[in-house]
Amino acid sequence: MAGDIAAASGVPALNSEMLMEEALTSAYSGHMADSDKYAQNAVAAATQASLPETAAAYDASQAVNEALLGNLGKAKDWAARALKVPAGRDVQAGAALALALAGSADEAKKMADDLNSNFPEDTLIQNAYIPMIRAVLAIDKGSAQEAINLLRPASPYELGGYGDSRLTSAYIRGQAYLAAHNGASAASEFQKVLDHPGLVANHPISALAHLGLGRAYAMQGNAAKAKLAYQDFLGLWAHADPDVPILKQAKDEYARLK
Numbered sequence: 001m002a003g004d005i006a007a008a009s010g011v012p013a014l015n016s017e018m019l020m021e022e023a024l025t026s027a028y029s030g031h032m033a034d035s036d037k038y039a040q041n042a043v044a045a046a047t048q049a050s051l052p053e054t055a056a057a058y059d060a061s062q063a064v065n066e067a068l069l070g071n072l073g074k075a076k077d078w079a080a081r082a083l084k085v086p087a088g089r090d091v092q093a094g095a096a097l098a099l100a101l102a103g104s105a106d107e108a109k110k111m112a113d114d115l116n117s118n119f120p121e122d123t124l125i126q127n128a129y130i131p132m133i134r135a136v137l138a139i140d141k142g143s144a145q146e147a148i149n150l151l152r153p154a155s156p157y158e159l160g161g162y163g164d165s166r167l168t169s170a171y172i173r174g175q176a177y178l179a180a181h182n183g184a185s186a187a188s189e190f191q192k193v194l195d196h197p198g199l200v201a202n203h204p205i206s207a208l209a210h211l212g213l214g215r216a217y218a219m220q221g222n223a224a225k226a227k228l229a230y231q232d233f234l235g236l237w238a239h240a241d242p243d244v245p246i247l248k249q250a251k252d253e254y255a256r257l258k
Contacts, residue, residue, distance in 0.1 A: 001025070013054075016045035020058050025202045027065040030240025030247055035065060036074070043081075056087045060094030067101035068204050070245030075102040089119060093129035097168075100136040108133055127153040132169050135176060144180035148173060159199065166199040167192065174212050183219030190216060207236045211250050223257055230254040 001022065008014040019042035026035035039062040046055035063078035079095040079102070096111035112133040119125040131154045138147035154169035174189030193200055193209035200206040214229030233250055240247050 012045045012049035013051060016042045016049060016051070016054065016058070019045060020061065021202065023058075023062060024065070024204070027069065027204045028202045028207050028236075030069070030207075030237040030244050032066070032069060032071065032241050032244055036062065039065075039078075052085050053087050053091060056082045056085050056091045057094065060091050060098060063098030064094060064101065065204055067098045068208060068246075070249070072102040075099075076104060079104075089115070089122065089125060093125060093133075096133050097129065097136070100133045100140075103140065105137055105140060109137060112137075124157070127157050128169060132172055135169075135172050139172075139176050139179050142179075144176050147176035148180065151176065159196070167196060168203075168205060171205040171209060171212065174209070174216070178212070178215055178219065181219065183216045186219065187213055187216035207233060208246070210236065211246070214250075215253070218253070218257060227254070227257055230257070 001018075005015070005018045005022065008018045019038050023035045023038035023042060026032070026038060039058055042058045043055045046052075046058060059078050059082035063075045063082060066072075066078060067075035075098050079098045082091055082095045092111060093115060096108050096115065099111065100108035112130050115125050116130055131151050135147040135150040138144070138150060151169055151173045154173075158167050158169045160166060170189045170192045174186045174193075177183075177186035177189060190209040190212035193205055194213065197206065200209075210229050210233035214226045214233065217223075217226035217229055230250065230253070234254065237244075237247055237250075242248075
C-alpha cells in the first residue's frame with residue numbers, strides 16, 4: 001500500500017482514491033484517528049483535483065465508517081460535510097445511510113423518501129440503499145421483523161457492487177436478526193460477509209462481522225464458538241484506538257461470556 005500511495009502522490013485524483021483506501025483500511029483495524037486523517041487528506045486531494053462530488057463521496061463514506069463503529073457525533077459531522085455541496089445519488093444515499101446508523105431518524109427518513117421520489121427506477125437506490133436506510137430506522141424503533149422484510153429487495157443485489165461494500169445489506173440484516181433474538185439467522189448473515197473477503201475487502205464490516213458472529217453464537221448459548229468469534233475480532237483490533245465505542249462494547253461482552 002505504501003508503494004502504491006507513493007506512486008500516486010503526484011496525481012491528485014488518483015492520490016485521493018488511494019488515501020481513501022488507506023482510511024478504510026485504518027477503520028477496518030479500529031485506528032479511527034488515522035482513518036479520519038487519511039479521509040480528510042483524501043477529501044483535500046479530490047478538492048484539489050476539482051472533483052467536488054468525489055470529495056463529498058469520501059465525506060459520506062467516512063460518515064458510514066464512523067457510524068458503524070459507534071462514533072455517532074463524528075458520523076453526523078462527516079455526513080453534514082458531504083451534503084454541503086450539491087451532490088448526486090451516491091453521496092445522498094451514503095450520507096442518508098450514515099445518518100440512519102447515527103440515529104438521526106427524521107433526517108434519514110426524509111432523505112430516503114426524497115431518494116425514492118427522485119430515483120423511482122434506479123435499481124441500486126430502490127433495491128439496495130433505500131432498503132438499508134429504512135431497515136436501520138426500523139431496527140432503531142424496535143421493529144426488527146419489519147427491518148428484515150424491508151431488506152428482502154436487497155438480497156439479489158448484495159453480492160454486486162454498490163457503495164463502500166457489497167454486503168452491507170447482509171450485515172444490517174444480521175443486526176436485524178440479533179434485534180429479533182434469532183441468533184441462528186443472524187450468524188448466517190454475518191458468516192455470509194466473512195465468506196466473501198474478496199468482496200468486502202478492507203471495509204470495516206469485514207472486521208465487524210466477527211463481532212456480530214460472536215454475538216449471534218452467544219445468543220444461541222454456544223459460548224465456545226462465541227468466544228472464538230470475539231477473539232477473532234479482538235485480535236484484528238488488538239492495536240485499535242481504545243476509545244472506539246464498539247471496541248469497548250466488545251470487550252465488555254467478551255468478559256461476560258461464561
